Amino acid sequence: MTIWWQRLRPEQIRELSLVVLIGVALLIFSSQIENFLTARTFNRIAASVAIVGMVAIGQTLVVLTRNIDLSVGSIVGFTAYFVGSQLAANNAMGAPAAVLLAIAVGGGMGLVNGVIVAYGRVPAIITTLGTLAIYRMLLINYANARTVTVDSLPAWVVELSRQTLFSIGDFAVRPLMVVTLAAVVIFQLVLIYTIFGRRLYAIGSNPEAARFAGLPAQRIVLTAFTLCGALAGLAGFLFLARFGTITAVAGQGIELESVAAVVVGGVNTFGGSGTVLGAFLGAFLIDLLGQGLLRWLGISEFWRDALLGLLILLAVASDAVILGWLRRLWQARTEVNHGN
């Protein structure tokens, strides 16, 4: 005897409300700001969301298991620089080789995180705070104060961020966005349709029960971190394609943006619930609000961070409120039972 909304999972509620929020924001902005709903706005949002969104997918996998990966910014920077310098040195390298290289390097770094967390039993926050610094150090050592420049890269790399695959009206669909959207779809499906995906939820949802049932928790956490690193590596390649010029500080701060996207996207920081789609929508909403509010209120872009902080807090607090509400609902039911 369930009404349809009772069957909605909390994450579906969150996805829906994100879509609604995005819709409302778009409506308000387009009515208040001249020329808001243009291809230019969309393209600008798409270009930055493509990178953060990709990282947020991996971050989602990790957060679902009650962990966190703060090293992704350094992984993005390292792979962007590393692949960039390889391409600069060897212009003949093809796209598949470059992408695979980025994924492999990122995946390797994620693997290291995963081994330390899952098998070394070091809390994820300590591990990835450490590797955040270590991977950045590797990058700076490797870069040795040089810069990968646009000119040194093969033409196809730079083209990736400008090329228009096809356009819908004025909206240009660019390869970077397509790659990220494809990854969102793939991992949304992985989370829903694979045993691995469901076990991520199981472990985050009730670690004790998972252990009791004999789920291979360590292996699953290791896989989550490795995938997170691999996706950050891929994001590093996108970063390279978007900016072309890569210095040793590339990707700094992306770890926070990805955590913000994940939290706003409704992934529970205590694990067990949330989706890749939600995290992507979270990244999109953050960027949209950033762009829109800046232009609407005429405030400078320096307001961005303050708004972001507020948004994260609101998201976490509303999660707590919703959870508390569900718990009370549940308690009310058992009370009725006691009453008989």
Next chain:
Amino acid sequence: MQSRPVLEMREISRRFGSTQALDSVSLRLYPGEVHALLGENGAGKSTLIKIMTGVHQPDSGQILLDGRSVRIGSTLEAQRLGIAAIYQEPLMYPDLNVAENIFIAHANRGLWVNWERMYRDAEAILAQLDVRLDVRQPARGLSVAAQQTVEIARALSLQARVLIMDEPTAALSAHEVDQLFTIVQRLRDQGVAILFISHRLEEVFRIADHITVFRDGQLISSAPRSDVTPEQAIRDMAGRAIEQLFPRRNTVRDQVLVQVRDLGRTGVFSGISFDVHAGEVLGFAGLVGARRTDVGLALFGIAPADSGTVIIDGQEVRITTPAQAMRHGIAYVSEDRRGLGLSLPMSIAANITLSTLRRYLTPLGLVRRNAEIATAEAYRHRLSIRAPSVEVAVGQLSGGNQQKVMLSKWLNTRPRLLILDEPTRGIDVGAKAEVHQMIDDLAAEGIAIILISSDLPEVLAMSDRVLVMREGRFMGLFNRHEATQERILAAAMGQAATLDGKS
């Protein structure tokens, strides 16, 4: 029906420290039979279950499955052998839906989740149990009854042949119990062997084919239901040897210290009324799930009551925090020493002064170590806490000495009402006697004591009056001379004449 037993436990013994939890106990579970296991708290039922499910290993004895000797090394092995257990609080993944909760542990289902097949299979299993439950619903919103059904379905999906149900009805309504029993009967008809543990006698006699009674880790009686009467079962459970318990002095004074009227907390307990006199020990008896601890927590302000009144010294008081309770002279000594009572890495002295730290501070807020140690030494002497020094971490002490440290901590608040929750659980005989002596001494000093204990002989020996609760409700108040083990057990199990038989 008397074919070959699926599972046979042969002369199983298990010891924990100084306690013989199981003493050469034998039990046979037959396919298609509901075997009920009765016994007071501490009779050894849980230990037996834990051995069956691979949580503990027996010290001696044999486990036979289909006549072959097996070793159950872990819960996973038990599962593989077809032994499943369902507990009072189901192990659920709240974020996953019903079907997933049933199938998540299945290892050999390939890489992909075939949702349609999973939903079909889940529905088929639930249909087998004749249960209507939306398999797409997340587990978070499910009632305890529904969650138990999911656990039963999970066990069935793993082809369990032995199903252990530990107090499955404790949190269920009468209607839900009926539904559960329908399921149990269906399982029995399908040839599953069921070990059913409950404190509700009427349920046991309704569902069981065979009834076994444990007491103090020993098997007292085991017979087909038709050969047992409820009265007989209660006698078997209650006939515990009363150890050399301390003879209480009569220390009750005329002054009524605390009056509790119609106290309740929504969904937990209701309608609790009693008086406690200065110098009186008021025993709280009841079985698992009687909610006695919750009454204690309400009086102490941890989980405040939301109805009823508490009158102390003729003044009505409202208690919503432990600090308030302490100001009114109430102290609560928790049953969970390690989890709630003591800061294990801290020293004995630091634990004893924890609730009264303010008294040991200099004007600048520094701890006066000498004063603190002097106090701790005084208690060490008074309660004969055995430790090399009061600077030793309490985590290293034995259970009995930990209990004494906890008592010291609360005595140091100079309480007028002392609530003792299971003060002798898990401690050895010598320490037990010392705690009993202590209770008598404190009562003689005029402190009012509420003694919550599942050890029935202890309650009877120590209390001036005994209040009996069952599932959050008041079941009766017995004077010292009218309180017998049988009477109290009967009340605690809902068998008293004044009560309707249903819950």
Next chain:
Amino acid sequence: MATNLRRLLRWEGFLLAILALVVIVNVSRAPAYLTLANQINLFQLSIEKIIVALVMAFVIINGEIDLSVASVMGLAACLTAVLFESGMPMPLAILIALLAGVCCGAFNGFWVAYVGLPSLAVTLAGMIGFRGVARILIEDRSIGGFPEWFTTLGQQPLIGPFPLSLVLFATLFALALIILQFSGVGRLVYVVGNNAAVARYSGIDTARLKMGIFIASGLIAAMAGVLLAARLGAVRGNTAEGFELDIITIVLLGGVSIFGGVGNLVGVGLAILVILNLRNGMSLLNVTGNVQTGVIGVLLILSVLLPNLVQMARERIQRRMAERKEVHIETETSVSS
């Protein structure tokens, strides 16, 4: 506790050994290393971080974390600069900056202690948000030109050869040591960090304690931010950015458990010395700042990983021995039915 104590002693012994090693290597490479001037200089370069590390030790031992400290430092520095620039007297500007720090701490504390949100998420929001407020104030400018007394206070010796910040650090260290190790409040910090439920069941107002610690964290971070402004002589939007990593690393390296309840200020003090000397030594070897941070990252992970590995090895050996002898190790379980 004895095992804990032994672990701690071992941990502090380990830190001491590393410290001795670092100092010996440094002295052998640069004879002037142990001079007072060099040692003061070495402290001076990281003085703000180690001041905040003192209060961070309280936060982590209490079982929480504060990721927002570096942003509070930046905010306080920017606020001081902006208010001064708008014509406010410097002392008043500093006072308001400190007040802002208190407000930031109270904001974090409110959500953690009274609403019950996880401190990791709350202070992450604070970390981004407070930095954002600083950016709003200062945008992309750099503000300098502070009064001479202010910069002198930040850079020049005050008492003998010691500058103000060093004197402040020494005072705060002594104060923190006394509070954490010898006062009633310090006792409660440990009890709550060990097991908040035990504290609650003992009638302790855990929420108020947590609130107080977060406020202290905000105040001290703001003070460190003002000191940083005085030392640098100019303030930008990214002042103190990323400092939280170093600060948390110092505390954890000092033997404080990320799960709370374990650690002390002697260990943290040793960890400060280790890190300062290590950084200085690496500078002597011409190792760049980022590599230094990386090395400290390695130290951070190892400080938790190594004890874990030892523990795991011990468990494995025990299990193997138990299996061989077929002795059932008794688990600590109370009997209940």
